[in-house]
Amino acid sequence: MDTILIIDDDEYTREFIYMYLTDLKYKVLLAGTGTEGIKIISETTPDLIITDLRMPDMTGIDVLQKAREIDPSIQVLLITAFEDMQSIIKAMQMGAYDYIEKPLEIELFGHTIKRALESKKLSERMAISIFEDTKDIKLGDSIVGKTPAIKQIFKKIGKISNSKVNVLIQGESGTGKELITKVIHHTGVTKNQPLVAVNCTALTESLLESELFGHVKGAFTGAIRDKKGKFELAEEGTVFLDEISEISTKLQAKLLRVLQEKEFERVGGESTIPMKARIIAATNKNLAELVESGQFREDLFYRLKVFTIEVPPLRERKEDIPDLVVHFLKKINRDLHKNVRKITYEAMELLQNYNWVGNVRELENTLLQAVVLANGNVVEKEHILLHSNSHIISGNDVNLSLAQIEAVHIKRVLEKVNWEKKKALEILGISKPTLNSKIKEYKIERVSNIAD
Ligand SMILES: Nc1ncnc2c1ncn2[C@@H]1O[C@H](COP(=O)(O)OP(=O)(O)OP(=O)(O)O)[C@@H](O)[C@H]1O
Ligand SMILES: [Mg+2]
Numbered sequence: 001m002d003t004i005l006i007i008d009d010d011e012y013t014r015e016f017i018y019m020y021l022t023d024l025k026y027k028v029l030l031a032g033t034g035t036e037g038i039k040i041i042s043e044t045t046p047d048l049i050i051t052d053l054r055m056p057d058m059t060g061i062d063v064l065q066k067a068r069e070i071d072p073s074i075q076v077l078l079i080t081a082f083e084d085m086q087s088i089i090k091a092m093q094m095g096a097y098d099y100i101e102k103p104l105e106i107e108l109f110g111h112t113i114k115r116a117l118e119s120k121k122l123s124e125r126m127a128i129s130i131f132e133d134t135k136d137i138k139l140g141d142s143i144v145g146k147t148p149a150i151k152q153i154f155k156k157i158g159k160i161s162n163s164k165v166n167v168l169i170q171g172e173s174g175t176g177k178e179l180i181t182k183v184i185h186h187t188g189v190t191k192n193q194p195l196v197a198v199n200c201t202a203l204t205e206s207l208l209e210s211e212l213f214g215h216v217k218g219a220f221t222g223a224i225r226d227k228k229g230k231f232e233l234a235e236e237g238t239v240f241l242d243e244i245s246e247i248s249t250k251l252q253a254k255l256l257r258v259l260q261e262k263e264f265e266r267v268g269g270e271s272t273i274p275m276k277a278r279i280i281a282a283t284n285k286n287l288a289e290l291v292e293s294g295q296f297r298e299d300l301f302y303r304l305k306v307f308t309i310e311v312p313p314l315r316e317r318k319e320d321i322p323d324l325v326v327h328f329l330k331k332i333n334r335d336l337h338k339n340v341r342k343i344t345y346e347a348m349e350l351l352q353n354y355n356w357v358g359n360v361r362e363l364e365n366t367l368l369q370a371v372v373l374a375n376g377n378v379v380e381k382e383h384i385l386l387h388s389n390s391h392i393i394s395g396n397d398v399n400l401s402l403a404q405i406e407a408v409h410i411k412r413v414l415e416k417v418n419w420e421k422k423k424a425l426e427i428l429g430i431s432k433p434t435l436n437s438k439i440k441e442y443k444i445e446r447v448s449n450i451a452d
Helices: 012-021 034-044 060-070 085-093 107-125 146-160 178-185 204-211 250-260 285-292 299-305 316-337 344-354 357-372 402-416 421-428 432-441
Strands: 003-008 027-031 048-052 076-082 098-101 127-129 167-171 194-201 238-242 263-265 272-274 278-283 308-311 342-344
Touching: 003 012, 003 034, 012 027, 027 034, 034 060, 034 127, 048 060, 048 107, 060 076, 060 085, 076 085, 076 357, 085 098, 098 107, 146 178, 146 308, 167 178, 167 263, 178 194, 178 238, 178 278, 178 308, 194 204, 204 250, 250 263, 250 299, 285 299, 316 344, 316 357, 342 344, 344 357, 402 421, 402 432, 421 432
Parallel strands: 003 027, 003 048, 048 076, 076 098, 167 278, 167 308, 194 238, 238 278
Antiparallel strands: 127 342, 263 272
C-alpha cells in the first residue's frame, strides 16, 4: 500500500484529503506543521508528500528541500492557494512532481496523485542508476567509449602524443574531433605548451593568412603593428586547423611549405621563422574526394594524412551510447547544479535506437534538454526530445511537407551558426522579421552547447 503524507496547517483541508485518500485505499499520514511533517518523513519515508505551500512555521519549498535530502525518490506535490509564479518555478526547479491549486478539483487531484505514485514506481523499477557520488569525479577532456573503433583511437593517440607528428582527423560533425585534439595535446610532449585553434571557415582569406602567419607593421592597411600569428603563438605546442578543407588554394600552397620546410614568414615580413608547433588538422569532409575534384591539393593532402584518425559516426558505435549518456548526465548535473540520478530503460532504449545525425554533440544537447525537462531525479522517455526529422532532408523521404522541411532546415542552420542570426540570414536568404516569425511559428528553440 502506498503511503501518502499530508502536511497542511488548515485542519479542514487535511481532513478532507484524508477522507478522500483513505477511501481510495491509500495509507494516509497527517501533519499540521512543516516541522511535524519533516519528523514523519525521516521516520517513515512515505512514497508521496502533499504539502501546503504557505504554512506558519515553514514553506512547502522548505519541506520539499528537506524531503529531498532525506530521500530523493520521494515524490512531492505542492498545494497553493493562489498562483504564485515564483514559488511554482522554484518548486519545479527543486524537483517537485507538480503543484495543485486550491480549491482542489477532486478528480484532477486524484489523478495527479496516481500519476505521481506511478512515476515513482516506474523510476524505481526501470531505472539505470547513473552514479553514487559525482563530487570528485574528473570529467575534463575524456573520450568516452569502449567500442573497438574508439579503442583504436586511444591506441593511436598513445602512439603519437609523445612525438610531434602532424595529424589529420576526419569525421562527421559532432563526432569529437576537437576533443581528440585536446586529448592528443594534453597527454603528450606538448602538454605544457600552448594549444591554439583556428577555424578555417570563420575568416576571409587574407584575415586567415595573417591569423596563421602573423604580419609585420604596414603589411596592409590596418596592420598598425607587428603581430604574431598562430604558428608562432603555438610555440612548441599544437596548432589546431579546424575545417581544413575550407582553405583557399593560395593558403594551401603556403601551408604546404610550412609542412615541408618547417618555416614561414609573417605577411609582409622578410625574416624566416622556424615552425616548431605540431599541426592537427580536422575536417568533416572527405578530403580524398576534394583532391579528386581538384578542390584540394594532392601534395598537401599527402603531407597531412601521414597520420590519420578516422572518427566513426555515433550510429556506427551505438554500444557506446550508455556510457556516453552516463558521462554527459554527470557533466550536466555538475554544470547545471542538478541531481539527476537515474534514466529509465525506456529512455535509454530510445537514445540507443536513434540515428544521431549530429553525433555525440546532438546526444549531449538532447540530454541537456532532458535534464531541464525532468523535474525529478529521473530522466524518462517523455523528456527525450528527438528531432527525428532532422536527418530526413538529405534522405529520400518524400512524405514531408514543405513547412516541415523548412522548420528542420532553419533549425539546422541556426545551430550551425550558433544562433548568430545575422549569419543565419545570409545562409537562408531571408529577412530578419521573416526569420523571427518562422522561429516563432515552428517553435524553434535554442539547444545550448555546454561543451566549453
Ligand atoms: N567520445 C566522446 N566522449 C565524450 N565526449 C565526447 C565524445 N565525442 C564527442 N564528445 C563531446 O561532444 C561534443 C562535440 O565534440 P567536438 O566538438 O569535439 O566535435 P567535432 O568533431 O569537432 O564537431 P564539428 O565537426 O562540428 O566541429 C563536445 O562537447 C565533446 O566534448
Ligand atoms: Mg569541431
